[in-house]
Amino acid sequence: MTVVGRSYRISLPALAAASLVLVTTALVLVFFVAPTDADQGFSQRIFYFHVSIAFTSYLCFGLGAWKALVHLWKRDPNADLESYVGIHQGVIFGSLVLITGSIWARISWGHWWLWSENQLVLFLVLFLFYAAYFMLRFSLDAGPQRANLCAVYALFGVVLIPVSFLAIRLAQRFIHPVVFTRHGAAFGGWIMVTYLVSQAAMIVLAYTLYRIELSGKRLDVRLRELRRAYA
Amino acid sequence: MNYAADVRALARKDLLLELRARDTLPAMLLFVVAIFVVFHFSLPDRSSDLAASGLLWVAIVFTALLGLGRAFVPEREQRMFDGLVLAPCDRSAIWLAKSIATFAFLALAELVALPVFALFFHGIDGTTVLAFLLADVGICAVGTLVGAMAVVTRARDLLLPLLFLPLAIPILIGGVGASVVASPGRYLLFLALYDALFAVLCWASFEYVVTE
Numbered sequence A: 001m002t003v004v005g006r007s008y009r010i011s012l013p014a015l016a017a018a019s020l021v022l023v024t025t026a027l028v029l030v031f032f033v034a035p036t037d038a039d040q041g042f043s044q045r046i047f048y049f050h051v052s053i054a055f056t057s058y059l060c061f062g063l064g065a066w067k068a069l070v071h072l073w074k075r076d077p078n079a080d081l082e083s084y085v086g087i088h089q090g091v092i093f094g095s096l097v098l099i100t101g102s103i104w105a106r107i108s109w110g111h112w113w114l115w116s117e118n119q120l121v122l123f124l125v126l127f128l129f130y131a132a133y134f135m136l137r138f139s140l141d142a143g144p145q146r147a148n149l150c151a152v153y154a155l156f157g158v159v160l161i162p163v164s165f166l167a168i169r170l171a172q173r174f175i176h177p178v179v180f181t182r183h184g185a186a187f188g189g190w191i192m193v194t195y196l197v198s199q200a201a202m203i204v205l206a207y208t209l210y211r212i213e214l215s216g217k218r219l220d221v222r223l224r225e226l227r228r229a230y231a
Numbered sequence B: 001m002n003y004a005a006d007v008r009a010l011a012r013k014d015l016l017l018e019l020r021a022r023d024t025l026p027a028m029l030l031f032v033v034a035i036f037v038v039f040h041f042s043l044p045d046r047s048s049d050l051a052a053s054g055l056l057w058v059a060i061v062f063t064a065l066l067g068l069g070r071a072f073v074p075e076r077e078q079r080m081f082d083g084l085v086l087a088p089c090d091r092s093a094i095w096l097a098k099s100i101a102t103f104a105f106l107a108l109a110e111l112v113a114l115p116v117f118a119l120f121f122h123g124i125d126g127t128t129v130l131a132f133l134l135a136d137v138g139i140c141a142v143g144t145l146v147g148a149m150a151v152v153t154r155a156r157d158l159l160l161p162l163l164f165l166p167l168a169i170p171i172l173i174g175g176v177g178a179s180v181v182a183s184p185g186r187y188l189l190f191l192a193l194y195d196a197l198f199a200v201l202c203w204a205s206f207e208y209v210v211t212e
Helices: A012-033 A042-074 A079-109 A118-138 A144-175 A189-230 B003-021 B025-042 B049-071 B073-077 B081-086 B091-120 B126-151 B156-180 B185-210
Strands: none
Touching: A012 A042, A012 A189, A042 A079, A042 A118, A042 A144, A042 A189, A079 A118, A079 A144, A079 A189, A118 A144, A118 B156, A144 B126, A144 B156, A144 B185, B003 B091, B025 B049, B025 B091, B049 B073, B049 B091, B049 B126, B049 B156, B073 B081, B073 B126, B081 B091, B081 B185, B091 B126, B091 B185, B126 B156, B126 B185, B156 B185
């Protein structure tokens, strides 16, 4: 079995440079330009990262599921590894959502964990799910069977996201009847610009990391093949 | 043979196997009763009935896990998988038949577990029974597919709960919601939605789990 790499239009150094510039700009905007929230003060600034990381994480899970579908559907030899790497990035960003969310909850309400924060609970469920995905993957030998099982499980994940979202919303009614309402300031001007730049920064950063990990993993696979051919 | 006949033959095989070997169902029954006793001692005095209702769901999900862990053991031990996959029938029929058999075991276990729960803790209303029926469909549909995955891995029994529990969290939310709130309509609806969505997904993807 030979692994065929895909050729990409944007080179990796260009991507890395772009993410460096974008992340720096986002940091400057978040800390120096965006107005301080009248209600929650300085701590509200973590939201620019928290929300954009969460969205990026969904994108990564979506990418992983899409590549899984491509694997099952077209038997594309690249798709299995791409699906795995996409999900891996999703889990890394998902952990960051949990961490930033916890910090924010601690500062706003004095608790590190709040079951009433839907986003946090959803990411905890997804974290458990995708951690199980890794267990499944590492418990099988590389080959078509592993690729198939992982692809099916990844597809389950993308269905689980909206279903869990709905379920957690429903659970609020009997577990936490009090719903925190966030009456934020008007979403415009520098707030909008800052959010959009941080969002773009996170997406480009995630894509860069995805490409780096992918090329590393491909190198691994090729090396293993060469060793096998040589032995 | 058509699809329904395939499913019937395969499900009949599983039920007959259980009838002769009596491996799974007695273990599930004993387990669920033992769990109730454990729960009795882990609930402090004067804790609310609602807590017991929630624990009932935990007990049933764990009992289901016990049954699901056994579901593909005959296939693995007797190397029946190759035979099943080679048989001239649609692969999804294997999943459907196994789900039906598991559903039968789980429903039978509940037939004993729910009255025992009523005896030990408090009575159960019709809504809860309906919620259990709906939840069983989802548990068996998803659990059978995940069980077929776990059985081919190195970790086997270890992996099944890890793969299954995150997928079962929405079922638990729907089920507990339906048994504790006053107007359970939306929770029952949610369980039905879950069943439909995941049953279709499992039905469509089982082929890839057993073939290469």
